[in-house]
Amino acid sequence: MKKINFSFIMSVLFVILLIFISVLYPLILPFDPIHYYDLHYVNTGPSKLHWFGLDDLGRDIFSRILYGTHITLLISIISVIIGATIGSFLGLLTGYYQNYFDILIMNICDILLRLPNLFLALILSVFIKNGILNLIFAISITNIPIFVRITRSNTLIIKNQDFITASRNIGSSNIKIIFYQILPFIINSIIIYSSMRIGISIIAVSSLSFLGFGIQPPTPEWGLMIYESRYDLLFSPHLIIFPGLAIFITYLSFNTISDKIKYFLNLNKRY
Template identity: 40%
Template sequence: MTQASLDTGSGTQLKEIKSGPWRDGIRLFMRNKTAVVGLVIVLFFVLLALLAPLITPYDYTAQVLSERLQSPSAEHWFGTDDLGRDIFTRTIYGARISLWVGLLSVVGSIIIGTLLGLLAGFYGKWVDMIISRFFDILLAFPGILLAIAIVAILGPSLQNALYAIAIVNIPTYGRLVRARVLSLRQEEFITAARAIGVRDSRILLRHILPNSLTPIIVQGTLGVATAIIEAAGLGFLGLGAQPPDPEWGKMLSDSRQFIQTAPWTVIFPGLCILLTSLGFNLMGDGLRDTFDPKLKNR
């Protein structure tokens, strides 16, 4: 074998090592400027939430009535609310609540929706009929109205708002997984696995589920933005976080009467909701473009 062929062979091996589905996906994602912007926005708010105690010297529950409704200044960057609380501090701590509710509610929806979607798509017949009708019932109601009804039954609280948002979004992931399973169960590798006696649970967990993760990840990223907005909506109606928790929607609700006299009390929480949702949407669109083979060559 000549030296040239050895060099060519080694170069091919190095290229194979450096390439791979995850490496290629990360490379494509980083080339998408809007997706990178979304990632930067999300990471920025995550860092704010994690470093909240180190960024501001104030307590988000501390009330100084003599300093109520002060405009933004060097001492209070975002001003103060009607109780003299520092809005910058409450906004940063609010990121913890909104991200926590958004992420956990989406994780809950994904777990339950994926499980139901796997069962419905794989077994079909009466199992599919019962689960699909359950999805149809949940989808028959507007999401926010169903969430309001659930929280009204369970009682106003941040935890119950999280449960309500998770329940409302179960059909989104369930139907997505069901459609994916219906296409995968006809593939030859699934038929071969059944032919050699592989158990259904192993087929679902080792073969079908891993091949269904891509759309779940994409939809989950987009779903966090929706969950944050829904949590803010419930908080605005007084059905989410309760005082003195600094939830963005609740902050908007408490300050709406000062929108003309002290607009900074609503501007900054509103901007945080907007930017956080925008960041997750941009990142989700970037992930969709990265994982969808039909969009890679555009």
């Protein structure tokens, strides 16, 4: 009997809980995260009524973290889906055809990959307006190059296999070969890196909001909550500890899941 991986189970349960919160947050919020104010107990610590305490405006931190969950997950997951879809499509085409289009796309990807993800997202955020859709756009751009690279390298390996040569000889179209014969062999790597990039995208969302280029007040977002409480760290550390833990545990959970998915799919032995 195989030993149960406790960290993986806890990570899956935590991610399921986050998804549950993201979908049902309007029904489970104990207080209004934006318009509820208790000015008599500002900056007070955790209590029976307010589990994570109150911030400097008397707003319930627990409710604000729950509300921020759906924003952070929504932006991160959608940006990874967009980046993986566009990047994988470009990677398949460039790896299969290897023409001038391949040279152009790979040169662009090389430039983008030389820039740190957060720095690239920050540059894009400077030139676009603040908001959820624009934040999704900025982070999606940072995800595309890595999926192009991964998909292209795998396509170069698969397209030289004997069964692909046989398919060409019997008259199969390039589109059929790319999407029905090559893609199924590299879908595992796309899934693995997608789960990994969600954690990275969560850090990017929180970091951009912390720097003032992401979600704007009064909308609760984990990174923004840390930014708003930065001057109260010494006297009210709970204002930063709880949103910081939300970011850390969520990032760690997605990374743990991606590592275990890689183990289950046994990607390194597929070829």
